[in-house]
Amino acid sequence: MGPSGSGKSTLLNCSAGLERPSAGRVRLAGEDIGALREPALTRARRRRAGFVFQSFNLIPALSVWQNVLLPQQLAGVRPDRRWADEVLARVGLSGRKRDRPDQLSGGQQQRVAVARALAGRPQVLFADEPTGALDLSSGREVLALLREAVDELGQTVVMVTHDPAAAACADQVLFLADGQVHSCLRDVSAAQVAAVMTELSAR
Numbered sequence: 218m219g220p221s222g223s224g225k226s227t228l229l230n231c232s233a234g235l236e237r238p239s240a241g242r243v244r245l246a247g248e249d250i251g252a253l254r255e256p257a258l259t260r261a262r263r264r265r266a267g268f269v270f271q272s273f274n275l276i277p278a279l280s281v282w283q284n285v286l287l288p289q290q291l292a293g294v295r296p297d298r299r300w301a302d303e304v305l306a307r308v309g310l311s312g313r314k315r316d317r318p319d320q321l322s323g324g325q326q327q328r329v330a331v332a333r334a335l336a337g338r339p340q341v342l343f344a345d346e347p348t349g350a351l352d353l354s355s356g357r358e359v360l361a362l363l364r365e366a367v368d369e370l371g372q373t374v375v376m377v378t379h380d381p382a383a384a385a386c387a388d389q390v391l392f393l394a395d396g397q398v399h400s401c402l403r404d405v406s407a408a409q410v411a412a413v414m415t416e417l418s419a420r
Contacts, residue, residue, distance in 0.1 A: 218392050226345065229343055229345055245262075266341055267333075267341070269344040300336060308328040310328055324358055327350075327351060341373045342366070344376040348360060349380075384405075385406055
């Protein structure tokens with residue numbers, strides 16, 4: 218978390234191998250990805266990372282099932298269909314496999330995005346404002362899914378959010394200001410997160 222321009226998205230993108238840092242090193246699941254060049258970087262990203270974006274990023278012409286399997290197919294990996302079935306069940310969309318994204322609500326589309334990310338068994342799941350385009354109820358559902366992935370599947374999740382309630386769902390919250398780490402708090406409430414954000418925004 219951090220005020221606009223604090224470096225949240227840049228940190229997330231560099232950590233995920235979507236942008237190259239101008240200095241320093243980036244190790245993703247133990248691998249120094251900052252030193253990799255294309256196409257090795259793309260392979261490392263596909264092998265180690267999963268992504269959930271604010272805008273869902275589903276392919277409109279593909280069904281739910283096809284969207285979930287697509288990243289593995291692009292990576293040249295034989296999809297684990299049994300696991301994909303399980304994650305679709307976990308997000309409550311087993312009965313919507315043949316539907317296309319425009320037949321789903323925003324919350325359902327984001328649940329497909331979470332299933333797609335989990336289906337590849339990533340070592341780190343990166344979530345960039347995953348509830349930003351959702352209503353309150355749908356946002357809570359998506360946060361509950363991410364929390365369940367951590368608690369029950371042992372999934373590591375790195376999330377950027379502007380919402381104190383969403384941040385309070387995390388095990389720890391890293392606060393950025395002007396591209397620097399300001400503080401890191403564990404097991405905080407939404408009110409505590411909001412208080413730190415108010416302080417940072419007033420600087």
